[in-house]
Amino acid sequence: MSNAWIIARKEIKSYFASPIAYLLMAFFGLIFGFGFFTATRDFVRFSFQSQMMGRGMPMNVNEQVIRPLLGFASTVALFLIPMITMRLFAEEKRTGTIELLMTSPVRDWEIILGKWIASFWLYVCILAMSAINIGLLFAFGKPDWKPVLVGYLGLLLQGGCLLAIGSFISTTTRNQIIAGGVTFFVCLLLWLLSWFTAFDTAATSQVVNYLSIVTHFENFSKGVLDVKDVVFYLSMIFFGLFITSRSMESLRWRS
Amino acid sequence: MIKVEGLTKRYARTIAVDNISFEVEKGQIVGFLGPNGAGKTTTMRVLTCFLPPTAGTAQVAGFDVLEQPIEVKRRIGYLPETPPVYPEMEVQEYLTFVGRLRGIPSSDIARRVREVSERCAIADVPTKLIGKLSKGYRQRVGLAQAIIHNPDVLILDEPTSGLDPKQIIETRELIRSLAGDHTIILSTHILSEVEHSCERVIIISHGKLVAIDSVANLTNRLRGSEAVSIEIESDGLSQADVQQRLEQVSGVSRVVPKEARDGSFIFEVESLQGRHIRADLARAVVGAGWNLSELRPVGLSLEDIFLQLTAAEKEEPVAAVHGGAQ
Numbered sequence: 001m002s003n004a005w006i007i008a009r010k011e012i013k014s015y016f017a018s019p020i021a022y023l024l025m026a027f028f029g030l031i032f033g034f035g036f037f038t039a040t041r042d043f044v045r046f047s048f049q050s051q052m053m054g055r056g057m058p059m060n061v062n063e064q065v066i067r068p069l070l071g072f073a074s075t076v077a078l079f080l081i082p083m084i085t086m087r088l089f090a091e092e093k094r095t096g097t098i099e100l101l102m103t104s105p106v107r108d109w110e111i112i113l114g115k116w117i118a119s120f121w122l123y124v125c126i127l128a129m130s131a132i133n134i135g136l137l138f139a140f141g142k143p144d145w146k147p148v149l150v151g152y153l154g155l156l157l158q159g160g161c162l163l164a165i166g167s168f169i170s171t172t173t174r175n176q177i178i179a180g181g182v183t184f185f186v187c188l189l190l191w192l193l194s195w196f197t198a199f200d201t202a203a204t205s206q207v208v209n210y211l212s213i214v215t216h217f218e219n220f221s222k223g224v225l226d227v228k229d230v231v232f233y234l235s236m237i238f239f240g241l242f243i244t245s246r247s248m249e250s251l252r253w254r255s
Numbered sequence: 256m257i258k259v260e261g262l263t264k265r266y267a268r269t270i271a272v273d274n275i276s277f278e279v280e281k282g283q284i285v286g287f288l289g290p291n292g293a294g295k296t297t298t299m300r301v302l303t304c305f306l307p308p309t310a311g312t313a314q315v316a317g318f319d320v321l322e323q324p325i326e327v328k329r330r331i332g333y334l335p336e337t338p339p340v341y342p343e344m345e346v347q348e349y350l351t352f353v354g355r356l357r358g359i360p361s362s363d364i365a366r367r368v369r370e371v372s373e374r375c376a377i378a379d380v381p382t383k384l385i386g387k388l389s390k391g392y393r394q395r396v397g398l399a400q401a402i403i404h405n406p407d408v409l410i411l412d413e414p415t416s417g418l419d420p421k422q423i424i425e426t427r428e429l430i431r432s433l434a435g436d437h438t439i440i441l442s443t444h445i446l447s448e449v450e451h452s453c454e455r456v457i458i459i460s461h462g463k464l465v466a467i468d469s470v471a472n473l474t475n476r477l478r479g480s481e482a483v484s485i486e487i488e489s490d491g492l493s494q495a496d497v498q499q500r501l502e503q504v505s506g507v508s509r510v511v512p513k514e515a516r517d518g519s520f521i522f523e524v525e526s527l528q529g530r531h532i533r534a535d536l537a538r539a540v541v542g543a544g545w546n547l548s549e550l551r552p553v554g555l556s557l558e559d560i561f562l563q564l565t566a567a568e569k570e571e572p573v574a575a576v577h578g579g580a581q
Contacts, residue, residue, distance in 0.1 A: 100339035
């Protein structure tokens, strides 16, 4: 376990030694800020309008600003995750440093866990950029904090599971571009699955729908913490890391 | 210290290593010699637990590479062909990382890093990015990485490839200085390297073991069949006649006409195993009434031996030669 931590620390340093971490954080901060600006502007406009009309519709910051924003963040994350995971193993395979890790007295799962923790930490840092905006809402209004927390938990879980899948794909190639491209495609596919099945109730569609990561995120963004969804994400993370370790193992046998 | 038995490694289509067995005693430096693609790197990768063997066993310090890989890895320092360094890390940072990974207690790490930095002559660049170092420095960082946990066995894959002559000499000296405390296997396709730094040689070619012996024995054994260059004045003689006469001398296995210069013939005469033919040759030439102008032994260099062994291997695959000092 301490070995995983050693590797995680080294990976985190590598992320922040190159521009990639800062780029991703800036990119996400910018896009989220833009989304935040539009959402709050519209919210303010609507609340004025409803007051002028005298209808006095109940306005809710949680429902009308935070929830769509978190959904937006989860979509943006789909684009960022391939850029986080693509180098994890592909780079080491290309430069041959994987030989250093695999001939050190460290178990495969410790390497994988360490790398996953590092990528997750970067993901957390990226998400933290959105806290500035959400913080503003808390400074000038009184949103309910519990759904926000649940929403963030959902973002973390969804990200963790995509990162696990991304690291698996990174072990299959020594080319970062391919690793990134395929991961992006898979993320997109998992996202689209929910579209295909939106109005269908056949059994297969139900299964496909269940596999879509977006379906499970919806509950979180509503502020609903369902054990079913948590279990889904945790088992996906475990599954992703498991196939990563299988892939590392086959690397030894095929070479 | 190292025991390999019937080791075979097969890739999808090719056999990289074919039924190799050898043993290495504690504290020895062994040169692993062979042309490119002979299976040197594959054998080393099996010993370092990077690749599992297809068949056969390999043991390091009594631990099997398949059954107790972690124990084996603890006792091995490995420098692959390209030093496994992270260009974005600083030298000291990198060595600390590797040291931690190899299980050095954190109270000792700083001391060990300092020690190996001095030993590998990289103490002057502790905070430089590895990516900005020259090839020679990077190679030495690779070597420092391999010895940081003071392993029993050091496995070095072509440690001097791509270095300039001065760096090669320095690296060789460094390796020799490590010999006392560590058992070292180093692979190379440069023969002089083996002559310089190794006690024993393992020659492999096309995945098969061709010879295993001490450097001195190997050279002697092949010198056992003597090669002699002989020059005879040619006035009024035909080359064929002279050759025929030389072939009749007892103990001669082969006579190769080398040159027919103005006024003399030069032949290279090879003896049968263990026969000394110079005296007989001289007597035969003088007895025939010819003028002998030169007679000198031609030593077989390790290069010749190597070529001879690896070429023979190609022609007749069963001709594996095992030396006495096993």
